[in-house]
Structure formats: structure tokens, C-alpha cells
Amino acid sequence: MRYQTCNIVRQLVVRYKFEDQLFKYQRICSPVWPIITRGAGDNSISPLPSSATLLQNDKDAKVVLLGTVHFSKQSVQDVTEVVNVLKPNAILVELCRQRVSLLELDDKKFLEDAKNFDAKKLKQAVKGQNFVSGMLHAMLLKTYADIAKELGVAPGGEFRRAYHEMKKIPGCKLFLGDRPIQITIARAFQSLSVLELGQVLYHLTTANPKPLDKSQLEKYKDKDYVQAQFEQITKEVPAFKKIFHVFVDERDRCLAFSLQECVRTVEKPRVLAVVGMGHVDGIIKYYGKMKQEDIVPLLFVPPRPYYMVLIRKGLRFTFYFLVFSFFYRLFFG
Template sequence: MIYKTCRFVKSWYSRGFEIGLVFNQLQRSNHTVCSIFPRNFSATTSIDLPKSATLLHSDNEATVVLLGTVHFSKQSVEDVSEIVRAINPNAILVELCRQRVSLLELDDKKFLEDAKNFDAQKLKEAVKGQNFVSGMLHAMLLKTYADIAKELGVAPGGEFRRAYQEMKKIPGCKLFLGDRPIQITIARAFQSLSVYELGQVMYHLTTSNPKPIDKLQLEKYKDRDYVQAQFEEITKDVPAFKKIFHVFVDERDKCLAYSLQECVRSVVKNPRVLAVVGMGHVDGIVKYYGKMRQEDIVPLLLLPPRPYYKVLLAKGMKLTFYFLIFSFFFRLIFG
């Protein structure tokens, strides 16, 4: 089992998450992988970057720039183009997985039109095929995205689409998907909660009345101290969110850091890499970059065993269903 999982991880990171496969004009070739992990993060080259960008590595071996973005910010979109002009990257990594790759082809105008008319039918179609808990979370996220898009007039993921567009303009440049599959993240988050914690989270999500977000407030999320303060406020009100944030943020920080390492490894000659991620992942990626190994990532791609209470609940519902059927036919036959 572990061997198969390791093979899956190796395939996912070294080949599977590379969008270059999609573009027929980019021919893949086999090269010897060179080790270019940074020995330190000190910059030896002066590069003019926006304040939201971090220079992870800059020397004769490689240049790696990490851009922290706000997903509905027009300025974040422009920051992508600014960095592309500064370093002329030959690889760009984005905080997306295969399940969300359609975001790169999203029609902004159509999304904004749909957001204005976001109804129960569209919500039902979006979560079709998911289990109850995952579907509920996905529905809440979609509703939140639609509300913010309608309020700000900006479709989500604009910075990723700009990165994708800039990549296509640069000969030989490739785009990488660096995030863990969203289904694994959601499943791990909810399986980490007890019954009480799950109820606590659900109650908060369904009863909270978030304040409208304006463009000025949105830009505050580029400030790491502000993001940390928001995190502390939420976890103070609902402690169970600490477990969810651990899965959604810290675990994904490790996956993104490892993906970025593999992205840099895959560019054989003079890597110039731009990574575009949400601002909340910047500190974690800086912390883990250059330190992650494949064996560190394997456990983060596995679903933990189902909690005992869920197994009992499922069996109880199944037995109840059988009992109701038996009772129905018993009354039908014997009156």
C-alpha cells in the first residue's frame, strides 16, 4: 500500500501536475534531474518586486519568487504581470489542483452573470456526486465566492488566469499545478473533527452573518499580521477551526512547498520560477521550502480511517432502513 502510494506521489509531482502535457506545442524531453534546493534564502541579485512578493532563492543556480495574492484582488492580477516582466520565468506554479484547473479557462463575464443569478439549482449541479458533508462545504464555498464576486465585480482566481496567459506568451515556459486534490483536503479536514466539533463548525457556518467586503478591506489580506489576527479571532470563537485550518493551511503549505521544489528541479537550465499562491500560504511555504521530502508528503495524501462514530452511525442508518422495509411488508402481508 505504501509502495503504491509513493509511486502515486512521485507520478503526481514529477509528471501529473504539469500542465505542459495539455499544450501540444511543448514537447517533453527526458533530462537528468539536478538538485537545486536552496542552501539559504538570501538574495544575491537585486530584483524589483511588489511588496506582496518574496524572493526565496536568487543566485547563479536558480531564481525563485513567491507571490502572495488575494484571490479577488485586481492588484494581485497586475502583480503577476509585473513579476513576469522582472524575471522572465521559464516555469510558473499556481495554487491549483487538477479538480480546479477549469478555473484557468473561466469566463469572467459569464461567472459574474451566473453569480448574480446563483440559485438552488446551480448549487445542486455544482455539488452533484459528492457526499453530504463535502457537498455542504463545497456549496458554502461556492455561495461565498458568488456573493463576493457579485459585491466586488471580480471573478475568483484572476491571478491564476493571468499567470496562465503570461505563460503562453513565453516560449518554453511551463505551468505547474502545485496543490493537493481538493477532495482529499476536504475529507481530511472533516475526518479530523469529533461529532461535537463538527456540530460546532456547522452551527457557526450556518448561523454566522459575515460583513460585506469592500475593495479596500480586501487589500488588507495582503498584510500577514492582519491575516494572523483574523485567524486568531475565528479560532477563539470556534476552537474546532484550528483543526480545519491545520489541514487547509499547514498541510497544504507542505504540499505546495514540495511542489515548488519539484518544479524547480524539473527546469534543468537556469530555473526562473514564479509561484502564485494565496497570501495565507506564504509564511508556511517560506518555512518548509527546501526541507520537504517525498516521505513527508505521502501521509498527507492518504485519507485517515473513518472515525468509529461514523461507522456506527452508517450501520445504524442501514439497519434502520432495513427495519422500516421489513415493517412495511409485514403490515402489508399480515395487516
């Protein structure tokens, strides 16, 4: 059963993309970041790939939501197909500022780095984070590297394709719609009790997943299959319900709000949103219903749980005791 747990967790975590370094998030702000401008035509909507949803099509806006499978070459092709049909004047991707370097990622260099992913690179990537958050982020990075080695495909290809397609369209804008990764990791960690954290870490470190198969990746475009995988994990490890709430549901709300803001700020919007398939149902559910006051609480990290305070104090007093004991034995035998 544990290999199933690890496989779906790996599908969950590959939504976060590998970087050479993690940039420290320094300020809270709107999850929408228009960063590049080019422009668009005005063609009508034609048939779309089965992974695409026509989220809005009226006099106010045309919005297409494309669900993708990270590491899937077909998802990369789907992006081009939708762009050719929609001719968007804005594209929103499931990235944040901390992960924007993914758009300029050199696939060959990434695969080389993944093959030689060592402790030194891991230490550099988590530098500046506290122990537990750094440990969780290190597990994510190791997962990206392992998947890249298994599949021979760098992550985020669909986002890079969206970025390059955007540059071909005069006036088109690129929006980063996701919440900062550090906030998500911190909120996920702090949502767990010490017992639940132990359960999650135990299953992640002891699971023995089967090798990934490229032909199996497309299964994750099936929403029912993804839901079944989530249910399997939460039945085996109930603590994952809290993690999925932070990683999936909270981010669904942020992405839906970002998409709303994208549509609001673009003139005569024809918007393509490129997100992981696991976010599609949630965005459909929340789109058009999110307000700023709903999102602000999701951008802050709650206070550290009491057990972390106790653990830190316990470790500190243990250290003091050991130092005192050493000098006591040194001077008094």
C-alpha cells in the same frame, strides 16, 4: 463575533476556485503538473512588489514567491509586474488538476452564473460525492458565488493572469502545485470529531457576515492581519484549528514540495510561484526541507471515523425498521 468568523472562513475557502463541475480525482500522483511549455530571458532581479518574496537567488535558481488576495485586482497587476521583472521560465500556481479549468474561465459568464446560482447547479457540482463531503463542497461553491456577486469580480484572476503571461514567454512552463481539492476536503472533515463537526457547521450556517468591501481586501496582504483573523476564529471555534491545519499547513507543505520539484526539473530555473497570502509564511518555512516521504501521507484520505460508520449503520437500521413497521401495520393492523 460570528461575522468575523464567516469573513475569515470566506477568505480561506476562496483559495478554492469555483468550477461548473467538480472532476472526480482518480489517481494519486505528484502534486507538480507541468502542463504547458513556452521560454524565458535571463534578466537580473529588480525591485519587486511588497507582496513578493525573493525566496531563492543564487547560482542554482531564482525563485520569487508572490502572495495574492483572491478577488483582488491589485494582485492581478502584481503578477504582471513580477513577470516583467523576473522573466520566468516556469510559473507555479496554487491550483490542482480538478480546478485547472479556472485558467480558461470566462469572467462575464462566471458572474452571470453566480447571480443565478441555484439548487440545480449546486447538485450538478457535488454529484458523485458522499453526503458530508458534498455538503461541505456545496458550502464552498455557495461562498464563491456570494462573494462574486458582492464584489463583481470572478475568482482566480491572478492565476489567469499568470497563465496568460506564461503564454507570452517562449519556453515557459506552467506548474499546478496544489493538492487535489477532494483530498483536502475529505481530510479536513475526517480530522473532526462529531462534536467539532457540529460546532463548525453551526457557526458556518448561522454566521451573519458583513458585506465585503473591495477596499478592505488589500488588508489580507498583511500577514499580521491574516494571523490575527485566524486567532480570532480559533478562539471562538477551537475546531477550526484542525481545519486550518489541513487547509493551510498541510497545503503549505505540498506547495513547498511542488515548488522544489519545479525548480529541480527546470533548466536554469527562474521561477514565479503565485499563491494565496495565507500560504506565504508556510512555504518560506518549508521550502527546501520537504522530501517525497513527507508528502505521500498528505495525499491519502484516512479511514472514515468510527462515528460515521455508526451513523451510517444507524440510518440503515432505522430505514429497515420503518419499512418493517409499515408492512406490519399494513398486514396486521
